[in-house]
Amino acid sequence: MQRLKLYLPLIVVLLTALLVLADFFTTGLIDGVGHALALWVSMIAGVLLLLGLANIAWVHLQRLQKGGANRVYSLALLVSAFVVIVAGVIGRAAGYQDSVSNWIFQYIYQPLATTLFSLLAFLLISAALRTLRIRNIESALLVIGAVVVLLGQIAFTPFSSLSSISQWFQDYPVLGIIRGILIGTALGAIATSLRYLLGVDNNYMR
Amino acid sequence: MNVSLALGPSTVFALIVLAAFLIFFFVAWSNSEQGRSPNLRALRPLTRLRGLIGQSAESGRRLHYSPGSGGLNDQPGAAETLSSLTTLGEISRGTARSGASLEISANDTLTFLAAGDVTEVAFTEAGRPDDFSRDDVHFVTQQDRLAYIAGVESSLATEPTAGTVLLGRFDAEYLLAGETASRLAIPQIAGSSRVEAMPLMIISAGSEETLLGEEIYAVPAYLDHRPALLASLRAQDALRLLIIVAIILGVIAASTGLVSDIGNYFLR
Known part of the structure; x- marks a missing residue:
């Protein structure tokens, strides 16, 4: 029984991998199996969402119980989750389809998300000010590169003459480095995926 | 039934890469099993990571781990998340042995469950199953990167934290959590293979605390010298x-005119 518990997931993983690869490399044998398996994963993930919701509720109910200055945030999270779920369900039951959920998404969630994202500009400036200090040759090169590329973006003279240097930076050294990183990353992704498909990386069940 | 091989340029290339990788992998695995291990160059962030686990155990404050704002069901980011989960297993083993506490934030239900399993197995193997609680693995959001990182940021700002490890698929949103950790002087180890996140990690976490590109896929082999990982x-x-x-042969062939459209072949 213990052996079955150990080997069954590995056999399922290996068979699934073979099916997906056979689907990718052949036509007319098991067409659409890969797509069907991906759909299964989405369906399982949808069901598991309930488990995630239970976890969120449990964590924040515990925080409410513990008290403290931050419990107001836990309360806000629980109340807003409840309101969104109830509004969505009642909206559908009343024949409004998704219009209630869409309204919440468009007029409450999206402005909040946009505001949060816009903070990145200020955080970037603060991080850059902290980092871009000339301490050695490497940091000096970094600062020079950053200044040239930044000034090169300015359309009017006298900085417009820097735009060709800025473009050269982006077209050759930067692009070359990015491609090198992408090749290395792709190899890493292939290695990780194959380790899982071969059952070598099985730290979720060892 | 008419069965045939789907041999377009991309599938042929994928087949060659797959076959070559499997051959190299099994040969290297056999060598590693015989004790012929490669010399690994030092990765500074991993030395810091071991220090963070020790600091967490000494201070009694938690070590926070984020497997990235991607997910297992998110095709471009699945490999990064898988690699991050393997790393999480090794870190969990370290925290279990040293008596440190670990908390994990997940941005996906599948990652949330897998992270729980990986950590539970690691604590059980380390002989301290009672020190692990599923409540230490938090489901923050369902594949909403900005809301997820806001949740991580809030957790760092409100909970006593000895250090944070942000390893996996991140984009520019990383900066929200990274800058909060910097502001609160929480030591962090960051890593991503996304070019959008890497420069931000370097300027926020520092170059000695950042794992770049493929390094995040190499971390499991550095932390656990199992023959298969080294292979x-x-x-x-x-x-x-x-x-x-x-690439060199291609450049020579294209420059000398031996093959005129070799670039187009690879672009296809």
């Missing part, structure tokens, strides 16, 4: 060498 590193290097040779 996978060797196979990657062999394949990289093959690609370098192909």
